[in-house]
Amino acid sequence: MSLNTQVIYTKPPTGFPVVGETVKTSKSTIDLDAPLQKGDILLKNLVLSIDPYIRGCMRDPAIASYAPAFEYNSVLAGDTVAVVLKSDNPKFNQGDLVCGRTGLGYFEEYSHVKGTYADSNYVVRNDSKTNGLPLSYYVGILGMPGLTAYVGLNKYGRPQKGETLFVSAASGAVGQIVGQIGKTLGLYVVGSAGSDDKVEYLKELGFDGAFNYKTENIDSKLTELCPNGIDIYFDNVGGTMLEHALDHANNFGRIIGCGMISQYNTQDQYGIRNLIYVVSKRLSFDGFVVLDKENMAYEEEFIKTCTQWVLEGKVKYRETIVDGIENTPQAVLDVFKGRNFGKQIVNVANL
Amino acid sequence: MSLNTQVIYTKPPTGFPVVGETVKTSKSTIDLDAPLQKGDILLKNLVLSIDPYIRGCMRDPAIASYAPAFEYNSVLAGDTVAVVLKSDNPKFNQGDLVCGRTGLGYFEEYSHVKGTYADSNYVVRNDSKTNGLPLSYYVGILGMPGLTAYVGLNKYGRPQKGETLFVSAASGAVGQIVGQIGKTLGLYVVGSAGSDDKVEYLKELGFDGAFNYKTENIDSKLTELCPNGIDIYFDNVGGTMLEHALDHANNFGRIIGCGMISQYNTQDQYGIRNLIYVVSKRLSFDGFVVLDKENMAYEEEFIKTCTQWVLEGKVKYRETIVDGIENTPQAVLDVFKGRNFGKQIVNVANL
Ligand SMILES: NC(=O)c1ccc[n+]([C@@H]2O[C@H](COP(=O)([O-])OP(=O)(O)OC[C@H]3O[C@@H](n4cnc5c(N)ncnc54)[C@H](OP(=O)(O)O)[C@@H]3O)[C@@H](O)[C@H]2O)c1
Ligand SMILES: NC(=O)c1ccc[n+]([C@@H]2O[C@H](COP(=O)([O-])OP(=O)(O)OC[C@H]3O[C@@H](n4cnc5c(N)ncnc54)[C@H](OP(=O)(O)O)[C@@H]3O)[C@@H](O)[C@H]2O)c1
Numbered sequence: 001m002s003l004n005t006q007v008i009y010t011k012p013p014t015g016f017p018v019v020g021e022t023v024k025t026s027k028s029t030i031d032l033d034a035p036l037q038k039g040d041i042l043l044k045n046l047v048l049s050i051d052p053y054i055r056g057c058m059r060d061p062a063i064a065s066y067a068p069a070f071e072y073n074s075v076l077a078g079d080t081v082a083v084v085l086k087s088d089n090p091k092f093n094q095g096d097l098v099c100g101r102t103g104l105g106y107f108e109e110y111s112h113v114k115g116t117y118a119d120s121n122y123v124v125r126n127d128s129k130t131n132g133l134p135l136s137y138y139v140g141i142l143g144m145p146g147l148t149a150y151v152g153l154n155k156y157g158r159p160q161k162g163e164t165l166f167v168s169a170a171s172g173a174v175g176q177i178v179g180q181i182g183k184t185l186g187l188y189v190v191g192s193a194g195s196d197d198k199v200e201y202l203k204e205l206g207f208d209g210a211f212n213y214k215t216e217n218i219d220s221k222l223t224e225l226c227p228n229g230i231d232i233y234f235d236n237v238g239g240t241m242l243e244h245a246l247d248h249a250n251n252f253g254r255i256i257g258c259g260m261i262s263q264y265n266t267q268d269q270y271g272i273r274n275l276i277y278v279v280s281k282r283l284s285f286d287g288f289v290v291l292d293k294e295n296m297a298y299e300e301e302f303i304k305t306c307t308q309w310v311l312e313g314k315v316k317y318r319e320t321i322v323d324g325i326e327n328t329p330q331a332v333l334d335v336f337k338g339r340n341f342g343k344q345i346v347n348v349a350n351l
Numbered sequence: 352m353s354l355n356t357q358v359i360y361t362k363p364p365t366g367f368p369v370v371g372e373t374v375k376t377s378k379s380t381i382d383l384d385a386p387l388q389k390g391d392i393l394l395k396n397l398v399l400s401i402d403p404y405i406r407g408c409m410r411d412p413a414i415a416s417y418a419p420a421f422e423y424n425s426v427l428a429g430d431t432v433a434v435v436l437k438s439d440n441p442k443f444n445q446g447d448l449v450c451g452r453t454g455l456g457y458f459e460e461y462s463h464v465k466g467t468y469a470d471s472n473y474v475v476r477n478d479s480k481t482n483g484l485p486l487s488y489y490v491g492i493l494g495m496p497g498l499t500a501y502v503g504l505n506k507y508g509r510p511q512k513g514e515t516l517f518v519s520a521a522s523g524a525v526g527q528i529v530g531q532i533g534k535t536l537g538l539y540v541v542g543s544a545g546s547d548d549k550v551e552y553l554k555e556l557g558f559d560g561a562f563n564y565k566t567e568n569i570d571s572k573l574t575e576l577c578p579n580g581i582d583i584y585f586d587n588v589g590g591t592m593l594e595h596a597l598d599h600a601n602n603f604g605r606i607i608g609c610g611m612i613s614q615y616n617t618q619d620q621y622g623i624r625n626l627i628y629v630v631s632k633r634l635s636f637d638g639f640v641v642l643d644k645e646n647m648a649y650e651e652e653f654i655k656t657c658t659q660w661v662l663e664g665k666v667k668y669r670e671t672i673v674d675g676i677e678n679t680p681q682a683v684l685d686v687f688k689g690r691n692f693g694k695q696i697v698n699v700a701n702l
Pocket of ligand 2: 526
């Protein structure tokens with residue numbers, strides 16, 4: 001029997017997730033030598049991705065939403081990278097690298113995955129064996145956050161060269177890619193982030209403007225840094241920032257509703273008072289969920305394009321990697337506290 | 352010299368327009384026998400249209416918006432129907448019926464219109480001489496409000512047979528057409544209005560459901576009347592109703608941002624707290640202004656189609672007509688107080 005530390009979600013928090021209480025780790029055991037049933041696979045998990053949408057899954061299961069609610073006292077799930085230790089499934093070979101996708105990979109050291117579950121939720125992704133890119137990229141820049149940036153900006157932003165793009169949570173998993181794709185498209189790119197070193201990083205990435213929304217006056221900064229107004233706002237945070245972006249939006253502007261992280265950990269939702277601009281400025285405000293089939297359809301195209309960008313050094317990617325599965329609950333909280341700098345990753349084990 | 356009563360806008364109100372103060376009538380004179388300069392026309396105004404957007408023009412001219420601010424102490428303008436008394440302009444003949452369009456017809460008994468202004472803002476519309484439809488229809492069902500309903504629903508609503516359409520201010524100039532077009536498209540149509548007789552009227556028009564938002568619990572009524580949720584919300588009012596509609600919106604729903612009349616006469620804008628649904632339900636929320644060229648391009652197609660509907664009795668149109676230009680200021684206020692039942696018209700004179 002081997003030790004198998006698991007990340008457990010117990011019940012919905014009222015505000016922020018509570019480390020050790022609503023999300024905690026728990027030690028269990030697993031028999032790595034037990035025979036597999038037909039179709040099953042045995043995985044050693046290497047990388048866990050901490051993504052903000054999981055807060056939305058930590059809810060009363062009676063409330064419907066795009067992603068199913070987590071079951072109380074279950075192993076937390078999310079995107080993962082793992083290596084196949086054993087397989088009785090023709091789709092998977094021992095030694096294959098696989099990704100647990102669409103938020104359904106298990107957060108534990110080892111996973112004995114049933115055949116039908118493996119078939120639907122895990123894919124082989126051996127690319128990094130040859131291209132030398134970090135495994136973590138497959139849940140970050142080349143994974144769900146990257147695809148979110150790509151689809152969100154291109155499909156819902158309808159970007160035109162020379163336009164001004166503003167992105168919030170700009171140094172984050174999604175935001176930093178949004179801005180860099182914006183630059184490749186010839187946009188004028190401005191970002192906001194929650195610390196001075198994040199702002200510095202955005203400038204290094206080639207953003208035309210960046211500011212710390214916690215210490216600066218947002219309205220003045222948008223006036224200064226977006227002198228031609230905002231044509232596209234990629235909204236990761238909602239709340240007051242959305243209100244400011246509406247104030248500065250140009251006629252026929254596009255608001256891309258990607259996320260509203262400022263509202264995830266509070267019951268007291270902020271009220272947006274200037275939606276009249278949606279009418280008077282003829283804005284389009286489109287929400288999207290990358291997991292929808294029509295968006296996942298871009299996955300292969302995106303991975304190919306973006307791998308090329310990364311290998312050519314055209315697009316950079318910052319991550320915060322914590323070592324050890326026991327640090328996962330804290331990493332979950334960190335993302336909502338802005339303590340991550342770039343994509344938040346938990347490194348569970350090395351290959 | 353003839354008496355020429357004019358409607359005068361003096362200055363921006365802080366809340367509702369103040370009858371006799373911020374909008375008033377004033378007696379002036381005009382020489383109907385004076386020779387015209389080349390290109391000029393002399394009009395006798397017959398019908399004035401009272402449209403809610405004029406509240407937005409009653410603002411500090413320093414604030415930019417889609418429609419220019421009214422000049423202080425000037426003759427109010429809006430859509431009108433008039434008859435040409437005299438013309439020195441090849442586009443207009445004596446006896447022609449003309450429409451003052453895109454909100455630029457003068458609100459007065461007689462108008463001496465300069466050639467270039469006439470060329471840009473008045474069009475000949477003699478149709479009612481032969482089809483027998485009321486002149487007022489050309490600023491209502493066949494005019495700007497009609498086109499607004501048609502373009503808004505079709506272009507931004509992307510309606511699919513069987514879907515549920517909810518429309519607010521549903522008995523109004525725009526709303527009653529939205530609902531009836533919705534029925535011709537095979538939608539399940541529900542409307543809200545501010546009095547029981549308005550609700551009764553909606554049922555007569557064939558709405559599948561209707562309720563008085565002032566006396567009923569909006570949330571319960573939407574649950575009851577839209578059992579399959581809302582696929583398309585045609586928003587005429589903003590504020591709390593928009594929030595309720597977002598609560599009841601289906602995944603991939605469309606919110607058509609037509610107007611937010613509940614917010615026009617207050618500084619204290621209502622804050623919408625559930626925009627997270629735009630993301631999680633993947634809504635599209637599109638604002639539009641019918642006066643934009645791309646929308647006005649549908650005008651002739653619309654007038655043709657809708658005239659046919661009206662003549663065949665497929666679409667009905669309720670109006671509130673007040674007689675006498677001196678009642679215009681009150682009619683302006685009435686529209687914001689919900690005292691109009693259907694399209695608000697001022698009848699200035701008969702043909
Ligand atoms: N629609 C979709 O399919 C989809 C897919 C992926 C992600 N998303 C959304 O995209 C957004 C970004 O996700 P991500 O994975 O890229 O996360 P991330 O940016 O890497 O991490 C979250 C960041 O949000 C910022 N933040 C946290 N609390 C905030 C608050 N109260 N106000 C403002 N900013 C706050 C923090 O950065 P600062 O230090 O800059 O404050 C934090 O680092 C989230 O809203 C997420 O839900 C949506
Ligand atoms: N985007 C465009 O291009 C465009 C073009 C035309 C019109 N519009 C907009 O469309 C909307 C309807 O215009 P319309 O010409 O058809 O006007 P209308 O409905 O004929 O008249 C306005 C009606 O709005 C309702 N109302 C007034 N104050 C309200 C409040 N505080 N809360 C809720 N409802 C209120 C009243 O009806 P109840 O008795 O039912 O409350 C009133 O009768 C307006 O918002 C207007 O600005 C937009």
